[in-house]
Amino acid sequence: xxxxxxxxxxxxxxxxxxxxxxxxxxxxxxxxxxxxxxxxxxxxxxxxxxxxxxxxxxxxxxxxxxxxxxxxxxxxxxxxxxxxxxxxxxxxxxxxxxxxxxxxxxxxxxxxxxxxxxxxxxxxxxxxxxxxxxxxxxxxxxxxxxxxxxxxxxxx
Amino acid sequence: xxxxxxxxxxxxxxxxxxxxxxxxxxxxxxxxxxxxxxxxxxxxxxxxxxxxxxxxxxxxxxxxxxxxxxxxxxxxxxxxxxxxxxxxxxxxxxxxxxxxxxxxxxxxxxxxxxxxxxxxxxxxxxxxxxxxxxxxxxxxxxxxxxxxxxxxxxxxxxxxxxxxxxxxxxxxxxxxxxxxxxxxxxxxxxxxxxxxxxxxxxxxxxxxxxxxxxxxxxxxxxxxxxxxxxxxxxxxxxxxxxxxxxxxxxxxxxxxxxxxxxxxxxxxxxxxxxxxxxxxxxxxxxxxxxxxxxxxxxxxxxxxxxxxxxxxxxxxxxxxxxxxxxxxxxxxxxxxxxxxxxxxx
Numbered sequence: 001x002x003x004x005x006x007x008x009x010x011x012x013x014x015x016x017x018x019x020x021x022x023x024x025x026x027x028x029x030x031x032x033x034x035x036x037x038x039x040x041x042x043x044x045x046x047x048x049x050x051x052x053x054x055x056x057x058x059x060x061x062x063x064x065x066x067x068x069x070x071x072x073x074x075x076x077x078x079x080x081x082x083x084x085x086x087x088x089x090x091x092x093x094x095x096x097x098x099x100x101x102x103x104x105x106x107x108x109x110x111x112x113x114x115x116x117x118x119x120x121x122x123x124x125x126x127x128x129x130x131x132x133x134x135x136x137x138x139x140x141x142x143x144x145x146x147x148x149x150x151x152x153x154x155x156x
Numbered sequence: 157x158x159x160x161x162x163x164x165x166x167x168x169x170x171x172x173x174x175x176x177x178x179x180x181x182x183x184x185x186x187x188x189x190x191x192x193x194x195x196x197x198x199x200x201x202x203x204x205x206x207x208x209x210x211x212x213x214x215x216x217x218x219x220x221x222x223x224x225x226x227x228x229x230x231x232x233x234x235x236x237x238x239x240x241x242x243x244x245x246x247x248x249x250x251x252x253x254x255x256x257x258x259x260x261x262x263x264x265x266x267x268x269x270x271x272x273x274x275x276x277x278x279x280x281x282x283x284x285x286x287x288x289x290x291x292x293x294x295x296x297x298x299x300x301x302x303x304x305x306x307x308x309x310x311x312x313x314x315x316x317x318x319x320x321x322x323x324x325x326x327x328x329x330x331x332x333x334x335x336x337x338x339x340x341x342x343x344x345x346x347x348x349x350x351x352x353x354x355x356x357x358x359x360x361x362x363x364x365x366x367x368x369x370x371x372x373x374x375x376x377x378x379x380x381x382x383x384x385x386x387x388x389x390x391x392x393x394x395x396x397x398x399x400x401x402x403x404x405x406x407x408x409x410x411x412x413x414x415x416x417x418x419x420x421x422x423x424x425x426x427x428x429x430x431x432x433x434x435x436x437x438x439x440x441x442x443x444x445x446x447x448x449x450x451x452x453x454x455x456x457x458x459x460x461x462x463x464x465x466x467x468x469x470x471x472x473x474x475x476x477x478x479x480x481x482x483x484x485x486x487x488x489x490x491x492x493x494x495x496x497x498x499x500x501x
Contacts, residue, residue, distance in 0.1 A: 002196065003310060004204065005204055007317065008314065009204065010209070014270075021266040021270040026246075026265060029226060029246050031230070033243055
């Protein structure tokens with residue numbers, strides 16, 4: 001363990017290694033690290049920006065959806081109103097049509113009944129005359145007995 | 157372990173481990189390697205610790221290769237794991253420098269990085285089992301081999317002196333020669349009168365010179381002392397191994413005769429590796445692995461050997477902390493000293 005010239009050589013070796021490091025090792029590594037730091041910072045900023053943009057887009061989309069929902073509600077409301085209108089109208093029309101048809105049918109019926117009644121009456125008169133002829137075995141002068149016959153028919 | 161078979165004493169073993177491979181001029185005028193501490197001593201100042209220089213350069217080269225590779229491939233994109241780990245170290249050093257050094261210099265940060273990583277690498281050699289590399293060196297015909305450069309006071313003081321020169325250089329560059337002299341003589345005793353200044357000149361210079369010189373000396377000796385002590389304890393632990401294997405060697409001798417055959421050690425080592433490998437393959441539970449290892453170590457080296465293993469493990473775990481801390485302290489103090497050299501008082 002004696003002090004000798006190893007001291008000097010170690011000194012020189014150290015200076016050479018330090019010079020190497022200063023020249024070839026430190027600058028490139030630090031440069032790469034700084035560049036990467038800048039890139040990461042850029043990336044983080046970009047991601048922040050993208051997040052903000054996403055938030056804004058989300059808000060805009062929400063706004064649009066709210067609007068669309070409002071419009072849809074209005075349209076449905078209108079459609080409902082229109083539907084009830086149409087229904088009411090149709091109901092009214094159907095009602096009037098029904099009453100009209102019923103009225104027509106009733107008048108037809110009464111007409112037919114009257115007609116039938118007239119015919120029946122005539123037939124009865126004829127039958128009555130026929131019956132009377134059989135009973136009296138002589139012809140009845142229709143004209144003579146008209147009054148009586150009519151009275152009879154009216155009684156039937 | 158190898159030394160156990162050669163039957164050398166504990167003192168010789170320790171001395172062998174603490175002796176550098178010294179190349180220099182013998183007193184008789186011929187150049188060559190010193191055989192033993194006395195010859196190395198006789199060579200005087202103009203001798204070189206070849207092992208210290210070799211390992212220091214090798215580890216500095218390793219630093220340059222590893223960090224240089226990253227520096228060449230460095231780009232701002234997604235880093236590989238390797239690049240990220242190297243950058244973590246660079247970042248750590250950079251932060252330390254920024255926190256302590258209040259000035260602008262392109263030089264301080266690379267200096268700090270080099271010192272930190274280089275000293276860490278040199279310290280790390282301490283964790284390689286103390287017998288391995290010297291044993292290889294002896295087999296290769298090299299008598300001494302001390303593989304931890306920072307346990308050589310020449311290496312640590314060499315670096316400390318470089319730092320000292322830098323302190324002087326920056327002090328003079330920033331403050332000028334006059335300012336530097338003013339700093340050395342104008343404090344701690346201060347006076348406004350000329351007589352007072354002349355009176356305080358010598359005491360001030362004396363005190364400031366001691367403070368100035370204490371910087372490189374404490375810097376170099378702190379690192380050296382810590383690592384030397386750590387190394388010594390590793391050697392002592394290795395001696396416990398030796399004692400253990402000595403005990404067992406007696407037992408084994410009754411089986412194998414005078415010489416324990418080499419295949420016994422090979423089989424023992426192979427069985428340990430096989431056990432560990434089986435565990436890694438998942439074919440052996442960790443509990444069983446531990447019991448097997450215990451049994452194997454007991455079989456090979458006995459209780460003392462086992463104790464040595466455990467001591468070695470614990471000291472190595474603790475030492476891992478020490479070597480990192482010492483590298484960090486050397487780096488931080490260098491930064492602080494140079495920062496002080498940059499500041500006006």
